[in-house]
Amino acid sequence: MESFLKTLTALMLGLAALGASAGGTDIQIQDPWVQAAPPNVKVVAAYLEIKNNGDKPQILTNASSPAFDEVGIHQSVMHGNMVHMEQLKELTIPPHASVVLNPGGLHLMLTGAKKPLNIGDQVPMTLTFHSGQKIEAKAIVRPGQTEGMEDHQHMNHSGHETHKH
Amino acid sequence: MKNQSGALTKKILALLLVIAVAVTAVIGWRLGKGTSVRPPAEIEDYLFWQAKDLTDFKLMGADSKTLGLNDLKGKWSFIFFGYTHCPDVCPLTLGILGKAFKLMEKDPAAFQEVQGIFISVDPKRDTPELLKEYVSYFNNKFTGVTGDAAQLDALARQMSALYTIHPKEPGKSEDSYLVSHNSTVFLVDPQGRLYGRFPPPQTPQEIAEVFLKTRTFYNERSKKRWNLF
Ligand SMILES: [Cu+2]
Numbered sequence: 361m362e363s364f365l366k367t368l369t370a371l372m373l374g375l376a377a378l379g380a381s382a383g384g385t386d387i388q389i390q391d392p393w394v395q396a397a398p399p400n401v402k403v404v405a406a407y408l409e410i411k412n413n414g415d416k417p418q419i420l421t422n423a424s425s426p427a428f429d430e431v432g433i434h435q436s437v438m439h440g441n442m443v444h445m446e447q448l449k450e451l452t453i454p455p456h457a458s459v460v461l462n463p464g465g466l467h468l469m470l471t472g473a474k475k476p477l478n479i480g481d482q483v484p485m486t487l488t489f490h491s492g493q494k495i496e497a498k499a500i501v502r503p504g505q506t507e508g509m510e511d512h513q514h515m516n517h518s519g520h521e522t523h524k525h
Numbered sequence: 526m527k528n529q530s531g532a533l534t535k536k537i538l539a540l541l542l543v544i545a546v547a548v549t550a551v552i553g554w555r556l557g558k559g560t561s562v563r564p565p566a567e568i569e570d571y572l573f574w575q576a577k578d579l580t581d582f583k584l585m586g587a588d589s590k591t592l593g594l595n596d597l598k599g600k601w602s603f604i605f606f607g608y609t610h611c612p613d614v615c616p617l618t619l620g621i622l623g624k625a626f627k628l629m630e631k632d633p634a635a636f637q638e639v640q641g642i643f644i645s646v647d648p649k650r651d652t653p654e655l656l657k658e659y660v661s662y663f664n665n666k667f668t669g670v671t672g673d674a675a676q677l678d679a680l681a682r683q684m685s686a687l688y689t690i691h692p693k694e695p696g697k698s699e700d701s702y703l704v705s706h707n708s709t710v711f712l713v714d715p716q717g718r719l720y721g722r723f724p725p726p727q728t729p730q731e732i733a734e735v736f737l738k739t740r741t742f743y744n745e746r747s748k749k750r751w752n753l754f
């Protein structure tokens with residue numbers, strides 16, 4: 361019974377992590393997550409997929425989180441073997457398409473953590489689009505690489521290790 | 526007459542012997558050359574055409590420890606330049622390297638020889654103590670070090686690992702500047718020579734497999750060297 365409850369809780373947390381508030385919108389947020397970092401780190405990245413099911417382009421103009429001082433739309437760009445980050449003013453999701461933010465490329469950069477994050481924590485975020493539409497999402501904190509980590513916690517994840525961009 | 530022909534036979538035999546020895550030596554030398562100098566095709570692209578001797582350097586770690594060229598000797602070192610305020614590529618790469626180390630555990634002798642070194646090119650924000658905590662999160666075989674610009678350049682230049690600290694954007698806090706850095710993982714051999722590199726984007730499987738093959742190649746090659754002399 362206890363394990364059943366645990367499974368149920370895990371399931372519900374999982375659903376909550378999917379997080380999109382659906383109600384009559386063309387925009388869908390999928391699998392929002394925050395790359396787990398050591399407790400002394402104040403800057404982390406969040407990743408997610410933004411789906412636009414509508415006929416018009418959607419433009420992400422702003423993101424914020426009560427758990428951080430600031431959230432920026434960022435992109436890691438490689439020039440040769442040099443990597444640097446660029447701040448984007450906005451991010452356009454074409455109609456009937458989706459944009460995926462993945463490690464090593466597009467990300468939401470969360471700066472000024474108000475408290476240390478632990479694996480499994482949920483980070484509430486608000487994404488604001490050009491249309492004025494606001495979408496709430498809860499990003500779950502998890503390691504990008506699981507087996508390499510020094511036993512913090514074991515969890516399933518959906519293979520973010522082979523991203524190329 | 527019988528004696529004479531016996532001497533001739535001996536001479537011919539001796540000559541044949543000399544030829545046989547010479548041919549064997551040439552074949553052996555060519556074989557040795559073929560297998561030892563050229564690495565297997567699947568690792569060739571990761572290795573420097575010629576291993577490059579590094580000159581000494583001094584970087585600062587936690588607990589007043591320093592890291593220099595001697596600390597690289599006797600180990601295979603995986604070196605990565607970055608900074609802890611890097612939310613995307615640095616944790617990604619350290620995570621990949623940490624997982625690669627886990628995969629190397631299947632070869633205990635090799636695993637025993639590896640170490641990871643994270644060099645922060647942002648000494649203003651990254652103290653050695655902070656780096657220690659940071660790197661141990663990813664793998665307990667990682668060491669975090671940093672230094673002033675001259676100390677960093679002493680090693681970074683030898684690896685062509687350029688980095689740039691950008692000015693902060695106007696209106697933002699003093700501590701919000703960004704840093705561009707090389708995202709290659711460098712491989713230094715147990716003699717302290719720059720031996721190979723893993724350019725981005727890397728995967729744990731790639732790093733682990735290429736390293737294990739590289740180490741085998743390296744060990745066989747040094748064995749052959751000993752046979753020759
Ligand atoms: Cu960023």
